[in-house]
Amino acid sequence: xxxxxxxxxxxxxxxxxxxxxxxxxxxxxxxxxxxxxxxxxxxxxxxxxxxxxxxxxxxxxxxxxxxxxxxxxxxxxxxxxxxxxxxxxxxxxxxxxxxxxxxxxxxxxxxxxxxxxxxxxxxxxxxxxxxxxxxxxxxxxxxxxxxxxxxxxxxxxxxxxxxxxxxxxxxxxxxxxxxxxxxxxxxxxxxxxxxxxxxxxxxxxxxxxxxxxxxxxxxxxxxxxxxxxxxxxxxxxxxxxxxxxxxxxxxxxxxxxxxxxxxxxxxxxxxxxxxxxxxxxxxxxxxxxxxxxxxxxxxxxxxxxxxxxxxxxxxxxxxxxxxxxxxxxxxxxxxxxxxxxxxxxxxxxxxxxxxxxxxxxxxxxxxxxxxxxxxxxxxxxxxxxxxxxxxxxxxxxxxxxxxxxxxxxxxxxxxxxxxxxxxxxxxxxxxxxxxxxxxxxxxxxxxxxxxxxxxxxxxxxxxxxxxxxxxxxxxxxxxxxxxxxxxxxxxxx
Amino acid sequence: xxxxxxxxxxxxxxxxxxxxxxxxxxxxxxxxxxxxxxxxxxxxxxxxxxxxxxxxxxxxxxxxxxxxxxxxxxxxxxxxxxxxxxxxxxxxxxx
Numbered sequence: 385x386x387x388x389x390x391x392x393x394x395x396x397x398x399x400x401x402x403x404x405x406x407x408x409x410x411x412x413x414x415x416x417x418x419x420x421x422x423x424x425x426x427x428x429x430x431x432x433x434x435x436x437x438x439x440x441x442x443x444x445x446x447x448x449x450x451x452x453x454x455x456x457x458x459x460x461x462x463x464x465x466x467x468x469x470x471x472x473x474x475x476x477x478x479x480x481x482x483x484x485x486x487x488x489x490x491x492x493x494x495x496x497x498x499x500x501x502x503x504x505x506x507x508x509x510x511x512x513x514x515x516x517x518x519x520x521x522x523x524x525x526x527x528x529x530x531x532x533x534x535x536x537x538x539x540x541x542x543x544x545x546x547x548x549x550x551x552x553x554x555x556x557x558x559x560x561x562x563x564x565x566x567x568x569x570x571x572x573x574x575x576x577x578x579x580x581x582x583x584x585x586x587x588x589x590x591x592x593x594x595x596x597x598x599x600x601x602x603x604x605x606x607x608x609x610x611x612x613x614x615x616x617x618x619x620x621x622x623x624x625x626x627x628x629x630x631x632x633x634x635x636x637x638x639x640x641x642x643x644x645x646x647x648x649x650x651x652x653x654x655x656x657x658x659x660x661x662x663x664x665x666x667x668x669x670x671x672x673x674x675x676x677x678x679x680x681x682x683x684x685x686x687x688x689x690x691x692x693x694x695x696x697x698x699x700x701x702x703x704x705x706x707x708x709x710x711x712x713x714x715x716x717x718x719x720x721x722x723x724x725x726x727x728x729x730x731x732x733x734x735x736x737x738x739x740x741x742x743x744x745x746x747x748x749x750x751x752x753x754x755x756x757x758x759x760x761x762x763x764x765x766x767x768x769x770x771x772x773x774x775x776x777x778x779x780x781x782x783x784x785x786x787x788x789x790x791x792x793x794x795x796x797x798x799x800x801x802x803x804x805x806x807x808x809x810x811x812x813x814x815x816x817x818x819x820x821x822x823x824x825x826x827x828x829x830x831x832x833x834x835x836x837x838x839x840x841x842x843x844x845x846x847x848x849x850x851x852x853x854x855x856x857x858x859x860x861x862x863x864x865x866x867x868x869x870x871x872x873x874x875x876x877x
Numbered sequence: 878x879x880x881x882x883x884x885x886x887x888x889x890x891x892x893x894x895x896x897x898x899x900x901x902x903x904x905x906x907x908x909x910x911x912x913x914x915x916x917x918x919x920x921x922x923x924x925x926x927x928x929x930x931x932x933x934x935x936x937x938x939x940x941x942x943x944x945x946x947x948x949x950x951x952x953x954x955x956x957x958x959x960x961x962x963x964x965x966x967x968x969x970x971x972x
Contacts, residue, residue, distance in 0.1 A: 486952035584932050598932060627937045696915040707892060714893070716965050721958035727968045732895035744894055748904060749911055751892040752880065761878070762915070767928035769921050774929065809907055810914045826932030851933060 388413035389554040393458050393611040396557060400447060400457045407447065407457025410557075411440035411501050414459045418503065418555050424877035427550040429464060429522045430472035431504035439501040446499060455618050456499030461556035463547050464505040465512055466492050466602075467591035471502075475593040476520040477510045479738025480719040489591025490623045491560060491602045498618045503556050507546030510740045511710065512567055512595045515815040517545025518800065519742040527575060527797050528553035528873040532840035535876075538797040541571030541815075547605045548575040552873060558606040558615050562592060564599045565698055566793075566819030569831035572605050573792035573844030576833045576871035578612045578861065579605040581819075583851045584826035585630035587616075588623035594709040596702035597628075599823040608870060609832060609862045613637035616854065632852055640855035641862045646680035648860070651785035655691035656818055658794065664837050665791045672789055672834055672845045675867040676860065686785060688776040693769050694821040699813060700753050700766035701824075706743075707750025713738060745809065774825040781850050787860055790818050792831040792844035818846060828854045832861040834868045842871050878916070879909045 388410050391399065399405045415433050422428050436459065443457035467473050467485040474480035488496075496502070509519040516539040517525040525545040527538040529552065540549040544561035548571035551559050561568045563581035572579030580603045587602040594600060604615035617637050623629040652673060657666070673683055715721035715734030722737045724730035739747065753762035780788065794817055798805065805812045822829035828851070831844040845864060849857045880888070885905045889896040896904065931937075950963040959966035 483956050486949070486955055585935070624938070624940055627939070628933075628935075629938075630933060630935060631938070690921070693918055693921055696918050699911060699915050700918070711893075715958060716967055718956035719958070724968070727970050728893070729895075730968055731893040732890075735893055736895035739894065745904065745907060745911075747892050747894065748885070748888055748908060752884075752888045752908070752912075755888065755891065758878070761919070764928055765918050765921075765923065766915075767930075768923035768926045769918055770929040770932075771926050772921065772923070774932070808910065810910055813914075824932075 389417050391557070392607050393557050393614050396458060401452060403447070407440040407443035407501065408437065410457060411436050411459045411503070414503055414556060421553055421555055421877045424526060425528060425549055425553050425555065426523055426525050427507055427546040427553065427555055428461065428504045429476065429507045429546070432471055432502055435471070436501050436503050439496070443499050443501060453497065453499030454614070455495060457501060458499070458557050459501045459503050460495060461503050461506045461547060461550045461559040462492055463544055463560050463562060464508050465562050465593045466560055467593070468492055468502065468505065472505045473593070475511045476508045476522055477738065477740070477743070478521045478720060479713045479735070483718050487591060490588035490621065490625060491592065491619045494621050495560070495618055500618070506550055506559060509543035509545065510743050511593065511706070512543040512562055512564055513706070513742050513746055514542040515566070515570060515812055516805070517542040519740050521740060524800055525549045526800070528877065529575060529797060529841055530873070530876060537800040538841070539574070539800055541574035541797065543567040544571050544605060548572055548577055548579070551575070551577045551605050551607060553877065558604055558611050560602060560619065561605045562600060562602050563823065564596050564702060565823050566816035568603050568605060569819045569829055569844070569846060570793050570815055572831040573833070573842065574797040576842035576873070577605050577607060578609050578830070578832050579603065580612050580616060580830040580854065580857065581822065581828065582616060582620060582854055583828045585628050586620045586852065586854070588621060588626040588629045590623055590625040596705035597709060598705060599702060609858060609865045610638060610641055613641060613858045630852070635855055637855055637858050640859040643859045644680060645676060645860060645863055648681040648786045649784050650676050650681045650683050651686035651780050651788040652683060653686050653688045653691065653788060653790060655688050656790045658817065661794055665794065665843065668835050668843050668845065669789070669791050672864060675864055676789065679863045684785060686780045686788070688780065688821070690769065690772045690776050691821055694773050694824050695813060695817055697766040697769045697773070698820045698824060699749070700762050701770065703746040703750035704754050704763050705750070707747045707754065710743070710747055770824050773821055777825045777827060787856050788848040790846045790848065792818060792846040794818065796837045796839065796841035796843055822848055827851060828857055830857040830861050832864050833871050834864055836871065879912060880905060
């Protein structure tokens, strides 16, 4: 029998509806794969086999009754940031020890309503703060990819490192993820998977543990462009429980695949050619340009002059919002409590023990930039710069550009416990240099695998679109995917 | 701008995070590294630029001012480290 975990969502959907396979078999195949691989990969921090089998059984019954949903019987992994009723939801933090919410996030509820099966909760950087999945309380995730001829462990990227690794290692058919500064697109690029951060407001943030509320968006990580389109269709909705949820119908993203690029204008921003960028990233970008040209798109050079200020502005705005959002973890209502001599001592000891180093660092920066006397110089200035970053994109789109093509990351996956990166937080932050602008402007961004570097590691290209034009990204990414092919790691685990 | 050890301790106090002398020292260097990095924002001319308040041009939707949820006291305290008859328990705050 063929390995059922190798089926894409689209392929599994077909076999399930033709009754060639059963949802229970598919789920069991994934549960066995997780059991065998997770000790090495550490992608899952909680596996829910009973729940998965129960959901799969219900899927088989609905398929038999002719009542199958759009994701009927498809086994998914869920980032630990999404609230799942009575199931481990800890944002990979010690401070949320034992937290089992009594409610379900809108995004995951949408998936279950469409018949999807939950395999478990996926590892991530603590509170989604990180670019390597090394800030997790549950330890780092191993990238299923290794450099050719090397046994060295690599990071899967972050913060959705568990999601990306689980998809790449065939430990789920697809995964939910979230992206505040690049946390879907960078791990997708590091693992040869497809990830899309939709427009701000497209997926409900209700029940998603908040990091930086004006930047956070949920999206899928999948094996290919079609699967990402299928997943986003189910994840996205209009939700009265999130006041920033946008009241627009969710299109059939899959229908955009295969549409022609003739007459499309693709912008190439000169500011994304940064100092010290490896030649092979530039070469990959040129290859992407050539593929889109061959497909009939017109290539235009554009300028986004405030690009270099996006990352510094992000490291004011996101910690500021985080310091406010994470104030709720005080040892009173949920999670960890460390007793103290009075209530303030209890707060301080709980937060000192419960938060990891990177989370503390960001809370401290956020508290400082919002404190009396510094608000105008830092926070207000950053919010004004954010307006300028968004305006750069608006000017490009108003001049007739339909989508923008850039590299997804400045390098391929790097090593676990990289000493340079550990010694200098700013160096780690530079990983998000190409992705963070998109969050600042609230735009949709998609990362699609486009090739391998000289070490045999995957590299991605990023497509940026106009607000709520995710369809344009899917059809363009589909062209790149067809030209580049798909990439899977050699199994070592 | 840069921070000194006393400022780091004051900010840690504001953030309600206990820090040891050693941690505060380490944080001082790290925070100064980050503040040095974000310093470049001051060179951007923002004359006449409005600060961003909403990334998508939309009016915040408001729901009707009616009770549509409730009677979930057990659920609300279910995850509390200490509770008693649907009250959260905290150390004594009033003498």
